[in-house]
Amino acid sequence: DQQVKQNSPSLSVQEGRISILNCDYTNSMFDYFLWYKKYPAEGPTFLISISSIKDKNEDGRFTVFLNKSAKHLSLHIVPSQPGDSAVYFCAASADPGGGADGLTFGKGTHLIIQP
Amino acid sequence: DAGVIQSPRHEVTEMGQEVTLRCKPISGHDYLFWYRQTMMRGLELLIYFNNNVPIDDSGMPEDRFSAKMPNASFSTLKIQPSEPRDSAVYFCASRTGGYGYTFGSGTRLTVV
Numbered sequence: 647d648q649q650v651k652q653n654s655p656s657l658s659v660q661e662g663r664i665s666i667l668n669c670d671y672t673n674s675m676f677d678y679f680l681w682y683k684k685y686p687a688e689g690p691t692f693l694i695s696i697s698s699i700k701d702k703n704e705d706g707r708f709t710v711f712l713n714k715s716a717k718h719l720s721l722h723i724v725p726s727q728p729g730d731s732a733v734y735f736c737a738a739s740a741d742p743g744g745g746a747d748g749l750t751f752g753k754g755t756h757l758i759i760q761p
Numbered sequence: 762d763a764g765v766i767q768s769p770r771h772e773v774t775e776m777g778q779e780v781t782l783r784c785k786p787i788s789g790h791d792y793l794f795w796y797r798q799t800m801m802r803g804l805e806l807l808i809y810f811n812n813n814v815p816i817d818d819s820g821m822p823e824d825r826f827s828a829k830m831p832n833a834s835f836s837t838l839k840i841q842p843s844e845p846r847d848s849a850v851y852f853c854a855s856r857t858g859g860y861g862y863t864f865g866s867g868t869r870l871t872v873v
Contacts, residue, residue: 689864
C-alpha cells in the first residue's frame with residue numbers, strides 16, 4: 647500500500663506557465679514533506695521541503711503548499727522553464743527533524759515543459 | 762566533495778549469480794540509506810544505517826538481500842542468488858542532520 651501517492655504519472659505544461667504537481671499521503675504520522683527532482687541517469691536531488699507546522703514554503707520559483715487536514719501537498723513552479731523537465735518525487739517522513747527514519751517516496755510525476 | 766559514489770553504474774548478470782553493489786557516502790555523513798527504484802513500486806527504502814549500525818532493514822525484500830557497512834566510508838548491498846525480478850535501479854544516499862539526503866547516481870541492475 648502506497649503511503650505517498652502521486653496520481654499523475656506525467657504532466658505537460660507550456661514554458662512560462664505554472665506547473666502544479668500534486669501529492670497525497672495516508673500516514674497521519676508524517677511530519678515533514680519534501681520534493682525531489684530527478685534527471686535521467688542521475689540520482690534524485692533535493693528541491694524544497696515543508697514542516698507540518700507550516701502551510702507554505704517558498705524558494706524562488708518553487709512553492710510547496712501543505713493541507714494537513716486533507717493530507718495533500720502540492721508543488722508550484724512559476725514560471726516553468728525547459729530545465730524543469732524532470733521526474734518529481736514527493737517524499738514524507740515521520741521524523742520532524744527531516745528524515746532520520748528514512749523517507750517514504752511517491753512513484754513520481756514526469757513533468758514535461760513544452761517550448 | 763565528490764558526492765555519494767556508487768559502483769558499478771551498470772551491472773548485467775545471470776540469474777543465480779551473486780551481485781554486490783557498492784557505495785561510498787559523503788565524508789562526515791552519519792546516515793546511509795539503500796533504495797530501489799522500479800516502475801511498479803517507485804523508490805522503496807530497503808535498509809538504513811546510522812553510524813555504521815543497521816537501524817531498519819524491514820524493507821529488504823527477502824533473505825537473498827543483505828547489506829553491510831564495515832566502516833563510515835563504505836557500504837555494500839549484496840543479492841545472492843539474484844533473480845530477474847531484482848532488476849531495478851539501486852540508489853544509495855547519505856545524510857547528516859536536517860533533511861539533506863544526497864543520492865548517488867545509482868546502479869542499474871539487470872538480471873537475465
